[in-house]
Structure formats: C-alpha cells, structure tokens
Amino acid sequence: MSTSNRPSGLHVILRSSWRRWLVVVVVVVVAVSVVLIHRFDGPPTAGTAEVTVGQDPPTYDQQRRADVTVLLDQWARAVRSGDLDALRDVMDPQADPGFVEAQLRRAAVVPGVPFAEFGYDLGDEPETPVPPSIAAALDSTDVWAPAVYLRYAITGPDASPTRRPVSLVVAERDGRWRLVDDADLTEYRRQTWRGPWDFGPLTVRSVATAAGTSVVMGHPDRDAFVENLTAELPSAIAAVTDFWGDDWAGDGLIFVASSAEEFAELTGSDPSTDVAAVTVSDAVAADGSRPTGQRVVFGPDAASRLTPFTVRSVLRHELTHVAARARTSDGTELWVSEGFADYSGYRGSGAEFAQLAPTLAAIVAAGGPPTVLPKNEDFGAGGARSSVAYESAWSVFAFVADRFGESTLRSLYEALASESPTDSAFESVLGLGRAQFVSSWGDWVARQAG
Ligand SMILES: [Zn+2]
Secondary structure: OOHHHOOOOHHHHHHOOHHHOOEEEEEOOOOOOOOOOOOOOOOOOOOOOOOOEOOEOOOHHHHHHHHHHHHHHHHHHHHHHOOHHHHHHOEOOOOOHHHHHHHHHHHHHHHHOOEEEEEEEEOOOOOOOOOHHHHHHHOOOEEEOOOEEEEEEEOOOOOOOEEEEEOOEEEEEOOEEEEEEOOOEHHHOEOOOOOHHHOOOOEEEEEEEOOEEEEEEEOHHHHHHHHHHHHHHHHHHHHHHHHHOOOOOOOOEEEEOOOHHHHHHHHOOOOOOOOOEEEEEOOOOOOOOOOOOOEEEEOOOHHHHOOHHHHHHHHHHHHHHHHHHHHOOOOOOHHHHHHHHHHHHHOOOOOOHHHHOHHHHHHHHHHOOOOOOOOHHHHOOOHHHHHHHHHHHHHHHHHHHHHHOHHHHHHHHHHHHHOOOOHHHHHHHHOOOHHHHHHHHHHHHHHHHO
C-alpha cells in the first residue's frame, strides 16, 4: 500500500488507534415473565375497578392489583399525551418532588416520540418490601412496591414491544392509589430503566429505509450527529442487506447518548466512553424470530471522535449485528461476531489491508503470521491487544471472502455462530480442519501484510 492513496481522514484514524473504540455487542437479557392478571379494556373510573372472579368478591390483593393497574394506565396516558394536569392528578400528595418534576419533564418529551405502544404492566413477581423510612414518612393507608414494567415500542423499527423495569412505589390514601416515587431501591435490587426521553429534549428523525422505517433519536446537543446518522442510514441498511440478504427487518432504531450515564442506561452495561457504539437486544428466541429490543446506541463521544469514514463503518458494523442477531447465539465467539460485523462494516470501502489492520500488519512484519484465532478476553483487554483481536477477526473473514467467496463466508458465519466448539464448522463448510484453516489464514495475512 502506498500512503498517497489513503482515503483522507483514515490516516488520522490509524494514528489515533481508533480500534480502542471497541464496537461490542451486549445482550441485555430481560426477564420476560411478565404476566398480566387483570387488564381493563373499558375506560377507567375515578380510581377503582371491580374484579370479578367467579361469584366470590375480590380479595384485597386482587382489588389492589386492579386499582393499581388503572393507575398505571392513567399514568401512561398522561405522560404519552403530555397532559400535565392528568399527570399531577396521579401523584400522591407526599410524592417525591424530584420524581414529580422528572415526570413533568418527560411528559414534555414523550409526545414527540413516535411510540406505537407506551404503557405500564404489573408483573406478578413477589412484591418487595417498601423501605420503612419511606412507608413511615408517607403515613398512608397502604403503600406498595409492586413489580412494574414499562412496555414500549417505537413505530417503524419495533415490530413488537420491549419491556424494562420500573422500581415503583405507590400509596393508597383516601381510597385512591397514586404514585410516590420510582427511585432505585438497590437494597432490594430494584431499579428503574431510563429511556432517552428521560434525559431531556429529543430530536427524533424517522427515515424510510430498505424494508421499513428507521428511527434516530438524540438530544439537541447532538443534532448534527443525529442528522448525519439519519442521512447515512438508508445506504447503510442497503449495504447490510446487500451483504446479509433480505432475511432481516431492514430497518434500525438508533439512540445517541449525550452522557456516560445515559450510555450506561441505554446499553444496560457500563461501557467506557471510548466505546463508539453498542448494539443491544432482548434475549433471542430459539425459533429464529426477530429479537425484540434491538437498538444501536452511540456513546457520548461518538459525535466528536468518529470521522465520516468511521461513522459509516461503525453504523454498518452495528446494523450487521442487528441483522445477524437472530442467527447469533449468546455463546458465539467474539472473533466470529465482531469479525463478521467488521467485514460487513468495511465491505466496499476501498480501504486496503494495511489501512484496516495496521497493528496486525506491524506484528506480522516483526514476528511472522498469526497462528491462533483471537480469544474472547482479547477484545475487551484494551490497547494493542484489543486492536489485534479486532483486526485479526476482520482478517479471518476477509480471507474467507477472498479465498472462498461471500456466499461461503455467510454459510461459515452461520455455522460458526451456532456451533461450539467451532472446529466442525471449518470442516463442514470449508472442508478444512481447524489447524489447516488457521494456517491458510496466517499465510494469507502474511501475504497481505507483506
Ligand atoms: Zn461489534
């Protein structure tokens, strides 16, 4: 490779060792054992509802669940419609002032989000105790900390809703149940998930992409980046479809976090702000159906640190995770999922081996070809070790595409992603033993780096 034909900007990426910008996939496994036992279809009354169970009058617990279900519906409707009076009306007089303020703020944001669904479900997990300090201060008839979930879907990318926990405390006073607080109760392992709409005003963009509607949302301080991603999405989704095929939704939901706190909340993990983007999804059903809760979340530093080249490749990388998620198991080795996504992310970019794998090329020049595939722990190790892991993983798929073609590459990915250990995949798809495969890959890398 000659330095004169480097794409502009790429040099800077390599010099800043952008590979420290790990692009990782995190699976947020959400408990899905949410069972609604009493839902009411009719308009709620002023706060009470009758439960009919055969001829018997409802038990106290049944009546309480029915009343709080009505309360949850009123709460969701008030927030979703931005009805501040209705929202204040569902607040207990002793509700935490910070909670009330936060709810009023989100009620100014939520109506601008294209929700297909936005509601609260009462779970049937055992209730957790209300901390005595909270209960004593309320001085109410009853106080309750039921299991509650926010159930929501974004119009376009969310074919089905996803659910996230709410650490809710409600109180009964004067015959009415109302909201008290949703603060985390870490001593009881209860926490409230916060969505982008809980972190201030939002810019929301819906854009037609290959097979549906994609949505990008971020805060006003990231408006330019939101517009940038919105402009990139149609071609990124078309590129992923061109590579992966039609066997995915062909749309995406992108969140842009403005702070480390929001990034952690939206990813359900605690990624370094050196991480450019994370793709999350709910647990994958075994039937190959589309996973729920798939989101690509960009970190707070992405807007300032990604270049036009890396915005494009990271977006395609993450959307490849989205496309492949239903065919990727929780046990898939990272070199398989990351290498495949990187191959897709760089596909057609025109960048050369030494541009995309500079650390690997330097190591090969000094010490000869690689003899082992990257291990899972290498990817999160940071520094050169991570760089070599990502670059090596990419190079495995670049080698397979070069030597066997992309159709075989796709078959190999599916075999590798579903089989563990992976040795049989090399044999069944390529007719090569593992050692033979690694050796051929090493020779290819040495030639590319030479
Ligand atoms: Zn990735």
